Amino acid sequence: MISPEGGPVDEAEESATTGSAATQVLRRIFGYDTFREGQGEIIEHVVDGGDALVLMPTGGGKSLCYQIPSLVRPGVGVVISPLIALMQDQVDALTALGVRAGFLNSTQGIDERQAVEACFVAGEIDLLYLAPERLRVESTLRLLDRGKISLFAIDEAHCVAQWGHDFRPDYLALSTLHERWPEVPRVALTATATPATHAEIASRLNLENARHFVASFDRPNIQYRIVPKNEPKRQLLDLLRNEHRGDAGIVYCLSRSSVEKIADFLTQNDIPALPYHAGLDAGTRAANQSRFLREDGLVMVATIAFGMGIDKPDVRFVAHLDLPKSVEGYYQETGRAGRDGLPSTAWLAYGLQDVVQQRRLIETSEGDDTHRRRLGTHLDAMLALCETIDCRRVRLLDYFGQRARPCGNCDTCLTPPESWDGTIPAQKLLSTVFRLHRERRQKFGAGQVVDILLGRKTDKVLQHDHASLTVFGIGTDLREAEWRGIVRQLLAQGLLTVEGDYGTLVLTDASADVLRGQRQVLFRREPERKPKPSAKSTAKSAATSTTPRTAPTAADLSPAALATFERLRTWRATTAKEQGVPAYVIFHDSTLREIATRTPTSLTELSQINGIGENKLTKYGQPVLDVLHS
Structure with a gap:
């Protein structure tokens, strides 16, 4: 990095310059004064050209970890995003902030694609969104060669995990990014990763030597x-x-x-x-x-x-x-x-x-x-x-x-x-399953087992010689719902399994220890009363919201503030419809709640509200004041 005077800067001065530039972007464009925990360190590392693997919960602010470096570093940030259906909304949200953003996907006509490509080559956009499959097309790779790339952001990086819940084969090809563009930093981000998935992401994307940032996955709200x-x-x-x-x-x-x-x-x-x-x-x-x-x-x-x-x-x-x-x-x-x-x-x-x-x-x-x-x-x-x-x-x-x-x-x-000792009921139920299997009657499920335990002479039960079934009627001390809960929990504990199209109950290797009395079985007893939301929920939510200045929840609003909030929501809905964008692109609810509570009287006061950057202040500031004072 070169100082404003043209000479080299030392590491401490460079870090301060980077931090200052990122903080200015945070305030000017996104409307927040401070980063959330961990964001600043990640952004500084990526701005300085480092690779990063970021594990951060949904709602934790992952997008800023590549959006701000894309705005600070020279060139265009290329974002790999898995769903083309959402790219338009992501670009709309950035455009509302005054950020130059575009996307390339199969929904566009040739003229629109060519216009975005021309902007990319000319460096006239800040972020470009691509679906992972486009990077398997040679024309896309040649296009990226013609422009200046500030970074690659691989969003939803857990899609590269082959045994994960959202595996996308096209993500496997992203491992080649560093080979074709070795000088371009990469940041891979996900909200869902066990330690094993974390290691798999790092391996498949060749990010073992990147810096790994793991935030708390807790979502206390x-x-x-x-x-x-x-x-x-x-x-x-x-x-x-x-x-x-x-x-x-x-x-x-x-x-x-x-x-x-x-x-x-x-x-x-x-x-x-x-x-x-x-x-x-x-x-x-x-x-x-x-x-x-x-x-x-x-x-x-x-x-x-x-x-x-x-x-x-x-x-x-x-x-x-x-x-x-x-x-x-x-x-x-x-x-x-x-x-x-x-x-x-x-x-x-x-x-x-x-x-x-x-x-x-x-x-x-x-x-x-x-x-x-x-x-x-x-x-x-x-x-x-x-x-x-x-x-x-x-x-x-x-x-x-x-x-x-x-x-x-x-x-x-x-x-x-509460937990309770269910060893004896478990033995009764497992014994019933054992005896039914011994009769070689394979097509029975939980309902038939429960009927036998309760001594019910249903048509299916009468197919057996219930008089010789020593377990017939031995479970009348429990209700049907309780027996079904026992079956569920035995399945959950691996003491039963199912097989076949009829869901036939089958003993497991672990069942024998229970039947021999060598293993205690504890069950969960459901509470009868319903849980009530606690005050701690609101307190914790406030402690972890976007910045230290927290927006009140609806329950916190006075009647007057609540009425103002609803007027602001009505204005937002009308404005969003006119512009053809989601309502949250205009302002988040948390921003409207803070406006309704603080009731600013000038554009200067309005600019101090979380989520109101320069572009939104210019575009929506006066209409918001008009709503407040109408």
Whole structure:
């Protein structure tokens, strides 16, 4: 680096200059005074030309870690982003900040592509977004050779992990970037990586010698809750009506048919909802995603095909009506809630059939035994999270190799469940399974086993000589729901498994120790009362929001401030519609809440609000003041 006077600068002076330039960009363009923890160090390292691998939670500010270096370093920052459907919104958000940004993908006509390419070669844009598959096209590589590249940013870097939940084969080709452009720094970023996935990313992208930055994966503003399934549609409706009325959110289902049914159910109950799954035509998917991003208060009901790269900051809840296949997938999906740092809910309804279904999917999955064992290990970790009697957050962070203390803001902290000695009930149930197998009647599931234990003479039970079944009726001390919970937890603990299309229960090697009385079995007893959001949730959220100056939550607003906030939201919605951009591109909710609370009276005072940089102040400052004082 050369000093303003033209001579060399020492390392300390260079670092100070870099830090000053990055901080100026943060304030002038993005409207914040200070970096979040870890951001400044990452940005300084990349600005100075270093490679980096960044593990940071969703909502932790990963994008600034490549956007600001792209603006400070000479040349164009090239961002590898996995979903072309979201590139337009990412570019719109940067354009609203006054940043020159563009993208190249298959949705563009030849004239539009040529215009972006010309801007890139001329250095007239600051950031260029590309899908990973474009880097396998020789014409794209020749184009990049003609321009000056400031850095390569590989977003959603966990997509390179071959056994991960979002594997993208095109990401494997990104390992060649450093070979063709060895002088260009690379920064790979992800919000989802176990220690094993972390190592795989580093290896496959040739970033072992890069500097690795690992932030805490904790999202204290998210309240994690996992409930037993009991009429899940009704449970979901209660959640949305009682806790998230009018909020934007995502509901994840395993199948396309479930997505359609739940979206229809919510719509019929006056909750605006849209479906999203791979069975819809591309135009419908794009239109539904666009509406979700641009409109307030919509619920997207989706398979896991939806969500990667979603930048909508005000998603207040993520609900799962089916069990995720892995903790990584669960964390990635729940992380789409509360990107603005405000209190949000991650809610999962979980039951016996989920466990049976996931075990069956593993058994019938393509791949060898090693692959199936890996899938089984992922599912076991997810089941352990569901069945824990300890803090959910502690268990979740432990999976990613991080230590934590009980959070006081998850369901197991707010209403601690009890554990109980279920060894004898476990022996009864396992004995029933053993005797049914001994009769060589293979097509039976959990329902038939429970009926036998409860002494029910159903048609299926009468197929057996129930008089000679010594286990017939020995389980009347427990209710059907309790027995089904026992089956679920035995499956979760690996003391039972399933096989075949009928979900037949089968003993495992570990079952023998229980039957011989050599192993104690502890079960989780669900609390009867519902968890209540705690004050700690709001306090923790405030402690970790975008900057030290925190925006109030809706619960904190006075009646007058709340009315002002709603007027600002109405103005924002109208402005966003006129400009054809998502509402959050204008201002985040957290910014509007702070405006409503502080009620600035001048452009100077307005410029002190978080999230209002120079361009937004010029573009929206006076209209905001007009709303405040109308």
